[in-house]
Amino acid sequence: MTMGTKGRSKVTAVDVVIVGAGFAGLSAAERLGNMGLSVLVIEGRDRVGGRSYSGEVAGVKVDLGATWVSERHTAIRDLALRLGCSTTPQFHEGLNLLWMAGQRRTWTGTLPMVEPVDLEDLGRVQVELDKLLETIDVDAAWNSPNASELDSISFGEWLDQQQAGVSTRTLMTMASKVQWGCNPGDVALLHVLRYIQAVGGLDHMLAVEGGSNQDRITETTQEIAKRLAEHLGDKVVLDTRVGRISQDDNGVTVHTDDAVINAKYAIVAAAPEHRSYIEFEPALPEKAEGLIRTWPMGALSKAFVAYDKPFWREAGLSGESLMDTGTAFITFDVSPDNGPGVLMVFCVPSVFDGFSPEIRRSRVTKQLVDLFGAQASEPIDYVDHCWGTEPFAPGGPHPAVAPFASTSYGSALTEPHGRIHWAGTETAGEWVGTMNGAVLTGLDTAEQVARRLGVEDAQA
Ligand SMILES: Cc1cc2nc3c(=O)[nH]c(=O)nc-3n(C[C@H](O)[C@H](O)[C@H](O)COP(=O)(O)OP(=O)(O)OC[C@H]3O[C@@H](n4cnc5c(N)ncnc54)[C@H](O)[C@@H]3O)c2cc1C
Incomplete structure (x- = not known):
């Protein structure tokens, strides 16, 4: 299977160069290519898929990274279906298990609350959480009415304020570890609310059926990316890290260790922390620099x-x-x-x-x-x-964003830097943090760049 070319040592010219062959970068490339624009996707790893990565155990293909799609993840589902995945x-x-305080118990449903008192406590905290969720603008959480207040404390501090019981606290800690890759004390309340609201609420986030x-x-999530990359052929270059992007009024120049790519525009489809691998000339504005410094991966x-x-x-x-x-x-x-x-x-x-x-x-x-x-x-x-x-672009599933970082720098997630646009699941509104969000940002950013290139017949 040809997925791309390893390394290039010559100067190449395309309309748009894309950094990162995750779902965002690959989706952007396909959309731009379908509009008749020439593209090149540069990926630092020796594989496509980014945070989607297949492994094998006892002859069974498994998802070492991203795994699940909900019914409402229509963008990634449509892509999977179109590429022959199911x-x-x-x-x-059957019964689920709960190992808490050294005791093994069984439970059913979405929430592991065995005792009525625990269920009541969770319900009480969830009501308070839901009230806050209603105030969140998923497209720009930092502009929500009470954003400053919500961004001034961690999720853990908020649970303390609510006097959350042990079981509620334990459940929220597990959710935090699996969603943001950190403990509740290490992630801002505003960031947590943004992610929960964007995926349709806490119940939807935690549920299997309907969630x-x-x-x-079936074929693993990375297989979708592999098949998409196969369609793109030599437009995807692996094992090649972008170290510098310079730009002037005429276009951008993207530098890798052994290649120079001239383009009219660039799309960087990588997580905020990983934007730090690239030296930008002219330098990024302070907000964009701050974003890179304060949005570390969990x-x-x-x-x-x-x-x-x-x-x-x-x-x-x-x-x-x-x-x-x-x-x-x-x-x-x-x-x-x-x-x-x-x-x-x-x-x-x-x-x-x-x-x-x-x-x-x-x-x-x-x-x-x-x-x-x-x-x-x-x-x-x-x-x-x-x-x-991971040796390159480590971390996941998502950034573990501490207090003050969203209100200070969140607006830089999507703000273009001249001819450089940003994509990737972190830049999504609805479905931020999911593969679905990644695909949608790739498509949206491709549209934005196409418009700047004067390509009017872009697909909606
Ligand atoms: C353990 C785990 C479990 C998850 N579970 C789920 C799940 O069940 N469902 C779900 O929807 N999502 C899940 N996710 C999240 C999901 O994987 C991501 O939301 C999605 O894959 C992000 O895609 P992306 O294209 O935005 O970014 P990425 O997949 O991170 O792709 C960005 C790419 O850019 C490359 N790159 C970065 N910098 C450079 C550079 N300078 N030069 C060249 N290349 C560069 C990186 O190597 C990477 O391949 C999970 C993630 C993890 C890690």
């Missing part, structure tokens, strides 16, 4: 543990679980039909990433034994991936 419902039958975690892409790790069969199903368990202590904190059953049993496990980077693969495997397996019993002690295969220690 969806598989997230397995969700964000409803379906997986970190999250994932492990996949395979067994001969999904034995937990025989015990009436869904394979879905939440744990308040240990290395692993969330599990899901991602077994294929008629194949081995595969558990997808979210792990806490601080007690995972720095350890050897053997220790990582044994720690995860031990927790699975606590949850699912002795049968979990003998996996047939194991694979994991630590997003925080």
